Amino acid sequence: MIKATIITIGDEILIGQIVDTNSTSIAKHLNTAGITVVEKLSIGDQAEQIEQSIARAVAQSQVVIITGGLGPTKDDITKHTLARIFNSRMHEDERVCNHVHALLERRGITFNDLNRSQAMVPDCCTVLFNAYGTAPGMWFETENGAVVISLPGVPFEMEHLMEDEVMPRLKAHFSLHANVHRTMITAGLPESMLAERIEQWEDALPKWMKLAYLPAPNIVRLRLSAYDQEDGEAAREAINTEFDKLHNIIPGHIVGFEGATMQSLVHEIMRERGVTLATAESCTGGAIASLFTAMAGASAYFMGGVVAYANKVKRDVLGVNYDDIMTHGAVSETVARQMAEGVRRITGADYAIATTGIAGPTGGSEAKPVGTVWMAVATPTHTVAVMRNSGLDRGQIISRASAYAIELLYKELKG
């Protein structure tokens, strides 16, 4: 098994100023290629800690990927620390220097000494050319055969380097086995009930297969993993066989596979059937439209939507009856229904989703506390509406209400 350790460097991670998404993306790349990540580590911009962490990582894994600390400014010390660890002098890389020059020129920025310093690299490393930024990646090899790779922390640049430079080289350098993961998405059974229902199946799984439960609002994902398989296809087949068995145990509860989400399931159904969708959002404020339009190909069915935050917009754009807003409140079943029907009418879409609720932190009352959300789905034949209390925190209310509303549409589409 080829093992990897990922090290992300930056005080901003340790003080909680940013979420580390780089290590997630790197882990996905490595795992897909059959390299098993045994540890992810985040540390500060301190030479001693960087040195110790790399030493420990090299001791426990053959691949070490480091991101961050490669900027031109004084707080970034990764490159010099690596040069010291590998006991290497630095030189200016001409290709990198020309590239940084050209890149800055295009942006209208004057090339200065700090920019020049970005083209300095340790003699002993192989430069991984960063077409999208000024800091090059670096590939080092230790005496006992481990590979240490340093990448810039800018997610976009790191991502391109992983795809274009790091992964092809790792695949060429190591003889890799396969890591196989498949995820089944279940709905309608809470985690503990699901576990009870599938206990016998779980106990009979081959020892080399690992089962994980990943609960989320409304759904539980079940992941079967097989690491370091010489015959990846056979492992995949065996996992598929286990999932087929599971299908017979909980037939009505399987809603999808892999990274599927409620919106991606709706996305597939809409494209398949050639029907169209519109949204009318109050409390979710564009989040539902965003979830659909984030998926490539959404334009095939997504007509558009209205974010009707103000009552005036509910009335003037969506045609919601103003008296109903005054009588029942903006957060009411009738307003949710009229919003869905209204956006269906003005866009000509076949289906429409609407939400209206109290996202907080203020605006709640005893009768309608913060978190109260009415959601409606209008179809070519009828309109349904439900109320769900969607949590306590503004962000949580928006994301949960969006999930519930999309699930309501999914149920209508599935009949």
Place this chain on the structure above:
Amino acid sequence: MIKATIITIGDEILIGQIVDTNSTSIAKHLNTAGITVVEKLSIGDQAEQIEQSIARAVAQSQVVIITGGLGPTKDDITKHTLARIFNSRMHEDERVCNHVHALLERRGITFNDLNRSQAMVPDCCTVLFNAYGTAPGMWFETENGAVVISLPGVPFEMEHLMEDEVMPRLKAHFSLHANVHRTMITAGLPESMLAERIEQWEDALPKWMKLAYLPAPNIVRLRLSAYDQEDGEAAREAINTEFDKLHNIIPGHIVGFEGATMQSLVHEIMRERGVTLATAESCTGGAIASLFTAMAGASAYFMGGVVAYANKVKRDVLGVNYDDIMTHGAVSETVARQMAEGVRRITGADYAIATTGIAGPTGGSEAKPVGTVWMAVATPTHTVAVMRNSGLDRGQIISRASAYAIELLYKELKG
């Protein structure tokens, strides 16, 4: 200095299936209270690795916070591993048991043996009551005075436990000094030019102050940090003094402080001036509306918006001239202008933002490649429009175009 190590447990983190946001939130809580996070570690659901990591964490820090692995299913082993480390038997906690019972009853779920197992806790720990979920938090103390805290991995439950249980106890348990951070947001100077411009100031900073550069699209954040200060107020004063000096060096380039974003700056201005906003989004698909409505208090100025994905919606809802769409294309200056003016008209808002572009991966041409985005801002007196190429990847194009469009509005508001 009280040091902390954060350990997040779960194979789903190591294979890149989920982004670890828990450790970010925990780091923020600890840091704010004056506890310095020296390392964040993510490991798999394996007893041996959990034991080794906790041992290492206890050796290097007085506070160890662990999340994950507390579910009722077999893949979750954190609790038993902790019992073994602390050489402790387990017992059923009556309060937790009753709570789990009541929680499940409310959700209509039958209480089973797996649920009962969640009420089992090691004898030697203090239970941290989880009002929002079934897995209790646990507080252990080692012989040499370190605290080891285990929390559930569900972000919402973890968050409440940190706020309500963990932080008050840590503040009572340790005598804490202050960590002080202030962040200044600059715009208009790329990182290397900024560094050159402020070099003298940087070199003259007191040794106990740490400067970090955090570049992002369009902006560079400068953070000054002071750790473990006995007199937090004095440190804050000293940092403010340094920022005042900086203000004299780059007066025109400071756009905000702390976690401010372009949308939060617009948010503040709009609320202050009592003016209103609407959005008309094509390629950003609701992302701009989402960014504003994610902020509490947005309803004071945000009227709403239209996601005009289909040309039909641009025409029928926003009143964009159909011939112009046919002649110039949906991604054109005139359509962007008409969208902004159209949504301003139908909502009655004072200001409007519009975007129309090609988010890809398909739909690009030589003249208008993927990433081409026209954005417009309509004000009470005029309309401006600009074209920006916003990247290569769909998600990046949507988020960058949103940022650029909001920046365009910000500039208009600032005159």
